[in-house]
C-alpha cells in the first residue's frame with residue numbers, strides 16, 4: 137500500500153510526497169477536509185487558525201527582515217561595508233521593547249484562543265435546532281478499531297456512521313471502552329479525546345447536508361489509521377426516516393440463503409461478539425450488526441459495504457485489517473455465501 141510506504145520510510149522525499157498528497161487531495165473524497173468548515177464551530181476554529189497564522193506571518197517577516205538586512209548590510213564581503221554595527225548591549229529601552237512586544241502578541245493570541253475555546257465548548261444558542269431546544273445526544277464510543285454510536289433518546293445503536301440532522305446542535309458524548317482514542321471530524325470542527333471511564337462533551341452541528349469524514353486522532357494501536365468514521369448530515373425528514381429504520385427490529389421470517397445464513401450466524405461464534413437486536417446475538421465486542429446493510433461502509437468506515445468486500449472480510453478479517461479483534465473463522469465458501477445473504481438482509 138503506497139500510504140504505508142509513505143509513513144514507514146520517513147525521508148525528505150517521502151515527506152514531500154506525503155505533504156503534496158495532503159495538499160492535492162484536501163477536500164477530495166477519502167481524505168477528511170480541514171480548511172472548508174461546514175459548521176459554526178469549525179468556522180470559528182478556522183478563523184482563529186487564520187488569525188494566528190497572519191500574526192505569526194507578520195512576526196516572521198519582521199524578524200527575518202531585520203536578520204537579512206543586518207547580514208547583507210554588515211557583510212565583511214561587501215565592498216563598502218560600514219564595519220561593525222553600533223553595539224547596543226545593555227540598552228534598557230530596546231530590551232523593554234523586545235520583551236513587551238512579544239508579551240503583548242502572545243497575550244492577544246491567548247485572549248482570542250480562550251474566547252474561541254469558550255464559544256465552541258458550549259451549546260450554540262442560535263442552533264437550538266429543529267428538534268426543539270434540546271440538543272440531539274449521540275454517544276461516540278471508541279473501540280479498537282471502530283466508533284460505536286448510541287442515540288440514547290432514540291434507542292439506536294450503530295457503528296462507523298453517525299447520522300445527524302442539518303442545522304441542529306448535537307451533543308456528542310465521547311467515550312472509550314479500551315484505550316484513549318480521539319474523535320475528530322475536521323470539517324465540522326473540534327477534536328475530543330475518548331478516555332476510558334470518562335465522558336467528554338463535544339458540540340457539533342452541520343450547516344449543509346453531506347457526508348463528512350472523520351478519523352481517530354490519537355494513536356490507539358496497530359489499526360489506528362483504519363479507525364475512521366463518517367458523519368452523514370441530512371434533512372430532518374431523511375434523518376427521521378433513518379431513525380425509524382434503525383429502530384425497527386430485524387426482518388422476521390427470512391427465507392432462502394438469508395435464513396440459512398442466519399442459522400450459521402446464530403449457531404456459530406458470531407454471537408459472542410456481535411449484537412443483532414431481536415435475536416440471541418448479544419455480543420458487545422464487535423459492531424452492532426442489527427442494520428448492517430443500511431450502512432455505506434464497515435470495518436471502521438474503511439471498506440465500502442459491497443458484497444465483494446464482505447466476502448473478503450469474512451474469508452479472513454486478519455488479512456484485511458491485521459490485528460483487529462475478529463479472528464479468521466476459517467469459514468467455507470458456501471458458509472460465506474450464506475452469511476453474505478444474511479448480512480445483506482439486515483437493512
Ligand code: CUA
Pocket residue numbers: 278279281316317318352353354355356357360361363
Ligand atoms: Cu482510535 Cu486511534
